[in-house]
Amino acid sequence: MICLRDGIEYERGRIVLPEGMHFLQIEEAIWPASANILLIRDEDGAILVDVGCGQEQAYQKVKNFVAVQGLRIEDVHTVVLTHAHPDHVGAMRYLLQEISPRIFLHPVEIPLAAEPSRLNRTFDVTLPSRYGLGPAAPQEMDIIEYFSNVSCAMAGFTATDEIPTEGEFVLGDFSFQVIVIPGHAQGMVSLFDRDHGILFSADAVGDVVTWYSPSSGGVTEFLNGLDRLSQLPARLLLPSHGRPSKEPHNEIEKTRAAILRREERILNELVSGPVSFPDLVTRVFKNSLITVFPAPQMLQCHLDKLEMEGKVICRGEDEGWMVELV
Known part of the structure; x- marks a missing residue:
């Protein structure tokens, strides 16, 4: 557990947050690692931005983080959740056993938090079976069960x-601009404190490039969101996964470049002729562990974009789900 407030030496220099703001960096950044957490103190106690995975060990890190600031978990009166994915909201199952805070979520994420099984749709879990990549019966795959199996459980809860x-989102002594970044989640938000130049990016930017799915907004919306972030006068990046950075615009561009390189790999694989969707998944995404999720979902996002741009043609089931260059 790395708590950032008094200052920590990173490879790119010392980072110190303003008085009243604290940051918990989870050492493991690879998905589905528990998300980093922001804590804001005010005269009434504390505000948490995201709470991490729904396992006791992860929740204990949250409680320890709060205690390090000289607070009790009962002092947390407000929770802001960047989006309703298990690695960001899972610990609500424990938190709500001890306190009854105000809970903020983007409007489109509220139904997902209340009924987590709805994430099966936004994660497009039935998409692989369409191409013969998933289980024969789509209902056999359940994203909540999947997250539980990787120690990141989630239970339903009601956002208040x-x-x-629009406008400013005031948390304690800090005033944030809310930037909605669809693609990874339809209602994922990044928070920007213009006074201090601090960008809490959620999953939009970090040490790893996050996945995206068609029903969550697709890669086009995700890239558009990165464009909006790049226009902010940010001086410090606090990501949901990975280390803080004093070069936020470089980190944004690294994320954009990684996504566009993925798109180039897709186009390069098609140069020699048509390729079936299942074969394209395994050629573009070398990790066999993601061939059912999230590789097919990301590939579909890129093909939707490339087809809209007139660069590829995607043929249907009768023609073997073939993809080819125009």
Whole structure:
């Protein structure tokens, strides 16, 4: 557990947050690692931005983080959740056994938090079976069960408030601009503190490039979101996964470049002729552990974009789900 406030030496220099703001960096960054957490102190106690995975060990890190600041978990009066994915909201199952805070979520994420099985749709878990990549019966795959199996469980809960998507979102002594970044989650939000130049990017930017799915907004919306982030006068990046950075615009561009390199690999694989969707998944994504999720979902996002741009043609089941260059 790395708590950032008094200052930590990183490879790119010392990082110190303003008074009243604290950051918990989880050492493991590879998905589905528990998300990093932001804590904001105010005269009433504390506000948490994200709470991490739903396992006791992860929740204990949250409690320890709060205690390091001289607070009790009972002092947390507000929770802001960047989106309703298990690695960001899972610990609510434990938190709500001890306190009854205000809970903020983007409006489109509120139903997902209340009924987590809805994530099966936004994660497009039935998409692989369409191409013969998943189980014969789509209902055999359940994203909540999947996350539980990788120690990141999630239970349903009710959000009390909607994150304002216009104007300023005031948390303690800090005033944030809310930037909605679809693609990874339809209602994922990044928070930007203009006074201090601090960008809490959620999963939009970090040490690893996150996945995206068609029903969550696709790669086009994700790239558009990165464009919006790149226009902010940010001086410090606090990601949900990975280390803080004093070069936020470089990190944003690294994420964009990684996504576009993936797209180039897709086009390169098609140069020699048509390729079936299943074969294209395994050629572009070398990790066999993601051939059912999230590789097919990401590939579909790129093919949707490339087809819209007139660069590829995707043929249907009668023609073997073939993809070819125009």
